[in-house]
Amino acid sequence: MSIVDLAIDRLAYGGRGVGRVDGMAVFVADTAPGDRVLAQIRRQKKRFAEAELLKVLAPGAGRREPPCPVADRCGGCQWQHLTYSAQCRAKEEIFRDQLQRQAGIEPEVVQPLVPSMEEFAYRSRTQIKARWDRRLAFGFYATGSHDLVIFDQCPILVAALDGALPHIKQALSDWPGAHRIVGMDLNSGDDSALRALIHLQSAPLPEEISSLERVWEPELGALFLLPRGGEEPIPVCGDPWLKIHPLVDEGLELLYGPGGFAQIHLRQNQRLVQELLDTVGPLAGKDVLDLYCGMGNFSLPMASRGARVTGVELSEKAIEQARMNGLNNGLTCAKFMAQDVGQWLKAEGARRKFDLVVLDPPRCGAEEAVDPLLSMGPVHIAYISCDLATLTRDLKRFCASGYRVVSSRAFDLCPQTYHIESLTLLQKK
Numbered sequence: 001m002s003i004v005d006l007a008i009d010r011l012a013y014g015g016r017g018v019g020r021v022d023g024m025a026v027f028v029a030d031t032a033p034g035d036r037v038l039a040q041i042r043r044q045k046k047r048f049a050e051a052e053l054l055k056v057l058a059p060g061a062g063r064r065e066p067p068c069p070v071a072d073r074c075g076g077c078q079w080q081h082l083t084y085s086a087q088c089r090a091k092e093e094i095f096r097d098q099l100q101r102q103a104g105i106e107p108e109v110v111q112p113l114v115p116s117m118e119e120f121a122y123r124s125r126t127q128i129k130a131r132w133d134r135r136l137a138f139g140f141y142a143t144g145s146h147d148l149v150i151f152d153q154c155p156i157l158v159a160a161l162d163g164a165l166p167h168i169k170q171a172l173s174d175w176p177g178a179h180r181i182v183g184m185d186l187n188s189g190d191d192s193a194l195r196a197l198i199h200l201q202s203a204p205l206p207e208e209i210s211s212l213e214r215v216w217e218p219e220l221g222a223l224f225l226l227p228r229g230g231e232e233p234i235p236v237c238g239d240p241w242l243k244i245h246p247l248v249d250e251g252l253e254l255l256y257g258p259g260g261f262a263q264i265h266l267r268q269n270q271r272l273v274q275e276l277l278d279t280v281g282p283l284a285g286k287d288v289l290d291l292y293c294g295m296g297n298f299s300l301p302m303a304s305r306g307a308r309v310t311g312v313e314l315s316e317k318a319i320e321q322a323r324m325n326g327l328n329n330g331l332t333c334a335k336f337m338a339q340d341v342g343q344w345l346k347a348e349g350a351r352r353k354f355d356l357v358v359l360d361p362p363r364c365g366a367e368e369a370v371d372p373l374l375s376m377g378p379v380h381i382a383y384i385s386c387d388l389a390t391l392t393r394d395l396k397r398f399c400a401s402g403y404r405v406v407s408s409r410a411f412d413l414c415p416q417t418y419h420i421e422s423l424t425l426l427q428k429k
Helices: 084-103 159-173 206-215 266-280 299-304 316-328 341-351 367-376 388-399
Strands: 003-007 017-021 024-028 036-044 048-058 110-114 125-132 136-141 148-150 181-188 194-200 222-227 234-237 242-244 254-256 287-291 308-313 334-338 356-359 380-385 403-411 421-428
Touching: 003 017, 003 024, 003 048, 017 036, 024 036, 084 110, 084 388, 084 403, 110 266, 136 159, 159 181, 159 194, 206 222, 206 234, 254 316, 266 299, 266 380, 266 403, 266 421, 287 299, 299 308, 299 316, 299 334, 308 316, 308 341, 316 334, 341 367, 356 367, 367 388, 380 388, 388 403, 388 421
Parallel strands: 024 048, 110 403, 194 222, 287 308, 287 356, 308 334, 356 380
Antiparallel strands: 003 036, 017 024, 036 048, 125 136, 125 181, 136 148, 181 194, 222 234, 242 254, 380 421, 403 421
8 A cells, every 4th residue: 555645634523634645535543733744545445545644754733742651552542642722623623514514504603612621630430441461451442453552540530540540450450350350440429439340251259259348448439340241230348329510519419320321521511511501591490301311410400490301211220310319409390211212202202392302312313313303393402412423413304304503512521532522402493
């Protein structure tokens, strides 16, 4: 395959830099706008090519030396070689460009990106891989492979998690069942409390659970084990509940347990929740449907503003936590159902009227909800998205069927990566 001398013009959705050779777009990972690079073409299509970076001949203004020593190999971060200001500019440009080109959204309704207040030490939840080769090693997979990139500490983790990693590794290395560890979920709450969920190849013996409790230090937080194929985590020690506060300086407190879901950037999540409340306006007395509601991250803040909220979510565990959080906060105006969103909409949606529908789907988007919502015809739809491709796909359908985008804003919940969270408000024409 040919080697090309390439000037990188911009970054594309997915994180790679883009240059052109004879009019053909060439995508190259680990590059920055303004870079001049040598790259080897690895795959060529009719209209574009993919290349591997060989050498940076002249760095662009936004390039820097990655702060993490394994950033060039680890698949956890893709953009540590960019200054944070360059990352934010790229995300805002990518977001605006994708909405305009893929969904036909007018550029003037796209608001400026909300940057993170922390470039590093922001991530309160992570999944770490493990390997046993005469000793225990932790790491993340390298990009596009299952090769483990080993590390002892990670700069994007909140201080409580990053500081605990070496102690967790030491405690688990001394455990007789360490050779069966395949991974670990680490979580931290707003108060820096910790919880570890250890994934095992097979079920632990009773004496192994007892021995692990003896070597686990109390300051490492709660500990749970989950054998492969197991449905419920096995408690070892500690308080299972972590606390988050989705609103700044307000008493609303949400609990989530092992296997539960919370946003990885808790401070940015507060800004996202507040933006939703500000964008949709007064909620007192309104009927709101929160689809893919999880443990109540958006439902309960809206209920605290006087809305009558119906939350729907497939996960029974998440719904149990949402109901518990509603009761703990005295928000009886929020009701939660553990059902498939698409099925619930088909069975119940036609018989219910809502002033506002909130969508917070997984990366696959809300495709199953679009047609039923078009039939229901709520005045406003607020769409929170973690995937730009599925967002533009769904917005295109809404806008072709009687809705317009009032505003859309990207949030940087994942600095050092190309991932973009966003909030879009649609209004029925």
